[in-house]
Amino acid sequence: MLTRDEMPACPVATTVQMIGSKWKLLIMRNLLARPWRFNELKKDLEGISQKVLTDSLRSMEDDGIIIRTVYPEVPPRVEYALSELGESMRPIIKSMELWGLDYKAQKH
Numbered sequence: 001m002l003t004r005d006e007m008p009a010c011p012v013a014t015t016v017q018m019i020g021s022k023w024k025l026l027i028m029r030n031l032l033a034r035p036w037r038f039n040e041l042k043k044d045l046e047g048i049s050q051k052v053l054t055d056s057l058r059s060m061e062d063d064g065i066i067i068r069t070v071y072p073e074v075p076p077r078v079e080y081a082l083s084e085l086g087e088s089m090r091p092i093i094k095s096m097e098l099w100g101l102d103y104k105a106q107k108h
Contacts, residue, residue: 018063019089023048025058028086028093031066035081065089 007014019025026045028035036044039083057080060066065086071077082089 003068015092016066019092021056023052024060025093025096026070027053027080028029028065028082028089029097031080031086032090032093034080035069037077037079041080060086 007017019028023045026048027041030041030044038053038057041057042050043047045053057066057068061068061080063085065081067081067083069079069081071079
């Protein structure tokens with residue numbers, strides 16, 4: 001995790017640093033709908049390895065984008081949800097969704 005001072009000077013590069021990977025964007029897309037458990041994400045994100053999912057979730061938690069909640073049950077239940085910072089990215093993801101829909105609707 002980079003500190004704010006270590007982030008790129010360019011604001012677009014900062015955003016890419018935070019959520020620029022394919023998997024982080026798809027994790028955020030899912031978490032915008034509701035909290036998810038690890039195995040639910042693994043099943044829904046076709047092609048993601050357990051290691052990449054684990055690393056992405058840890059990185060997003062370290063960056064303050066998501067919150068990991070462990071429930072004191074046997075076996076333990078862990079859920080991932082967007083933090084306030086993560087929720088603030090909702091318009092970015094929504095804009096990407098709308099752009100993708102528009103692009104797919106155009107004739108090329």
